[in-house]
Amino acid sequence: MRLLFAAALLLPACAQAQPREVQTSAGTVRVEVLADGLVHPWAVAVLPDGRLLVTERPGRLRLVSRQGELSPPLDGVPEVFARRQGGLLDVALDPDFAGNRRIYLSYAEPGEGGTAGTAVARGRLNAEATALEEVRVIWRQQPKVEGGNHFGSRLVFAPDGRLIVTLGDRYEFDPAQDLSGTIGMVVRIEPDGGVPPDNPFVNRSNARPEIWSYGHRNIQAAAIHPETGALWVAEMGPRGGDELNLVEAGRNYGWPLVSWGRHYSGQGIPDPPTRPDLAGSVHQWTPVIAPSGMVFYTGEAFPGWRGDMLIGGLRAQGIVRLRLADGGVQNEERIALGARIRDVAQAPDGAILALTDQSNGQVLRLSPVR
Template sequence: MKLVTSLLLTALSLGNSALAATTLTSEKAIISIEKVADGLSHPWGMSVMPDGNLLVTERSGNLRIISPAGQISEPIKGLPDIRVYGQGGLLDVQLDPDFASNQWIYFSFSEPLNNGKESSTAVARAKLNGDSLSDLEVIFRANPKIESPYHFGSRLVFDRQGNLFITLGDRGSRRQDAQTLDTHHGKVVRIRKDGEIPKDNPYINQEGALNEIWSLGHRNMQGAALNPQTGELWTHEHGPQGGDEINIARATKNYGWPLITYGEEYGGGKIGTTSQDGLEQPLYHWVPSIAPSGMLFYTGKQFDAWQGDLFVGSLKFSQLVRLELDGDKVTHEERMDIGQRVRDVEQGQDGVLYLLTDQPNGELLKLTPARK
């Protein structure tokens, strides 16, 4: 696989990795920010491969491999039909935990109904063979499909048992669906790698409930990560106007949307209350909204002072947000100005941080300690 990938990248375009890096002084580190590659069309998700290359999605419908030196592959062939509109398109991507031996990748996308305007979040898996995919199968389809360009959610995270968590938005116009168990809107769901339902899912035997559901009452989760200390799934979601949240997504828990929120209607107007019995309070929230996207627990050795910190990208303020934790509590927040909308954050094998910027000419950035 490494040889095939190397040959694939050799013949393809080269990003602007030769440009001079910029330096950012943060609270606990002096950071060098290097542009690895540019020319990406609204890049959305990425996953680090065993050979150090990155598998990167473009919301416009392309899947590419980018080398640490900035070589960008041509689009990988073999993707399914994707409805690219509004916030929909090709979204997150994850490698199988056993990718090195089985070559399976998993990706989320907005899947059209009969090539029409209705769509929903779907997840497919396929084997990555050089410049193409094989053995493609859709393993999850959110129901129902509706005509809406909003709130696909779509982050993918494997748990320690090898099950796959999928975050799903409320689709914008169907916010009340987040409180029902007969749709996937506004839910975290959990499936097996082949699309089957784990036997210990919480609603597996409940009449009227979709068996994939793990938690409910979410608005639009565009960040998710497994806490390396506890193995629990942490998520964040967009609030409406204010009220972005960080939650620990626990089985059967109801996170309240749209009954409780710290946000308000766009342009003003109350939505529910801020608390209600039986509904979970966020672990942390932002007012005003930062428009969060991407989430990472830092475990690398490049930045010793960041060990165990939680990183979140900010679309609205073009920042990387660093959160210090004490168990399940956020004790400090630092915002680092990147100057571009940060869509995703990932840790390289050597402990560097990679960022994707959400724009028509999107970039892959690399953060390392600045040389003294």
Template sequence: MPQLSSRHWLAAIALLTASQVQAAEVKVDVLQNRLAHPWALAFLPQDQGILITLKGGELKRWQPGKGLSPAIRGVPKVWAQGQGGLLDVALAPDFAQSRKVWLSFAEAGDDGKAGTAVGYGRLSEDMQQLEDFTVVFRQQPKLSVGNHFGGRMVFDGKGYLFIALGENNQRPTAQELDKLQGKLVRLTQDGKVPQDNPFVGKAGVRPEIWSYGIRNPQGMALNPWSKALWLNEHGPRGGDEINLPEAGKNYGWPLATWGINYSGLPIPEAKGTSAPGTEQPLFYWKDSPAVSGMAFYNASTFPQWQNKLFIGALKDKDLIQMSVDGNKVTEDGRLLGERNARIRDVRVGPDGYLYVLTDETDGQLLKVSPAA
């Protein structure tokens, strides 16, 4: 294995297999089933329930004791093919006043291909409609035939919105700064380009770009202790990563990767596990769990979960528990493997419990807590 910097030496810990680590038992309550491939969830304030996106194009509200609402009207038409569809959902930081609900989704182009788009609408007082939905961002050009849309959104608490974008399974585009494939973009809360973005004013470069060299981002969250943004992404065959995306930096794909092609051959463009001018991951997995949604635990409800990071796994059908110490992270174990279900999203609820979505035809909303 190549020598890593001191910042990244803990990536080697990821070589442990799930059988080598054990996690504490958990209690799981099934709150809702019969969800057709749910993708993301967001908590409404004042115990008004949870918004859930379904990949096929529906946004619904779940409430305790009442179950699932009919589809909320006013959601944009989505391109629901392959990995595309209705993706992430996030409440605007000023939701109490604006009632803005943000959605990311796959949007069709004119040539049978698609790209990620982002917009917002105003949630009506009766919670039955998104009014005046406005698209403020479109991934350009539209290149996906069904792969690697990304779509996770995070408001950073400083007035900015980050959107993680896949490279549409077009590897070279992640390094091409005139395209929005394989990029993390940063916008204002109104969907405009901040003037202090790292590439603003540079010829031939998209000004929305914050960082690049990303393959297929599937989880993103703000670290509550450092306030830094963390992002995870799928590698090819091996090499799933956690990165700390910083302004203007290159995270390597496809020039540097800890994975290989699905054929078993090296990635054609790869220079190895590192390449000049690129950043090493904070953490990587030699064998890809197919990471998905991620959430830091900073609630007081369960002290044993303090300073933990939870990440869903699609291929491994599990919930990964990790310990965080500054910018060092180690895997503790897996929590939900016995359910044999693809984990798509995980969030910490206002009550301090974990809420998890399983990405299945008959998907579930789970409420998870330590067993004791």
């Protein structure tokens, strides 16, 4: 008996975890742990063969097999500023990954005097999937500032092949309105870091040419609509006022001039309708959901959710499903998972993947119960 008990302790945690079921509008959904033992996993990218690349905020990039086996950390990841909300953040595959094996990483990059800022690096995943090669930084947020909050950031490739980088205000507030820097902005760059000639501020003096939109607080959820090609983001508000925004070139989204929430001190902020000259949100959440990670569902496993937006909820402790119609939110559903969800993705078979933001973080797999 003692030998059997000892052997059970040696089994991987994911092998011991029992799948559970949750009730949703799509029926009963099976929730199982695909992998665990991750330290604050932040982002997941699905490789063409079904394996996963997962970032850990302390600065590690891992490969997860289709059976849930966790690789040692991959070599070649840049040094990160792993303090508070900083560290290794998003991971994205190049649109031509099958041909060039390039991946992109966003992370908090350390600077002089304890400062930091969001940066984007790209490298090539080697054939053995054990390391990144030819790694170089292609873009850096300006300026670097002190503090460990509000780095953003999500990486999204637009249909034209340009790379969208969403950013936070670094808890600095006013710089989100200052076009001479890139704090509190969405930027649009070429895959090599260059500036597209049709960006809205290319020919404007005292403005960074890579800026696409500004006045954002902290965007950690972004996705391209599969039919329209439009960029959607969900960004974190202060005390209340998380926002769903349809991001358009050159628009000012208002932070910190307006907000549906209040400052943490309790001080009020003018409501967005008081400034009709600023871009308004499509939807807002008060109390907040703390959105992180977003995907438009296009799979076959949940046909009733096809075309819907799935958003990870840190405060919501689950996935928030939105159905969009007529430029707004037609329906909202909370899929309770009992854990802070940092990122969501779609598996090749249509299952939904979710990362839990924990010191013993997990990759969850959601599939329908037939």
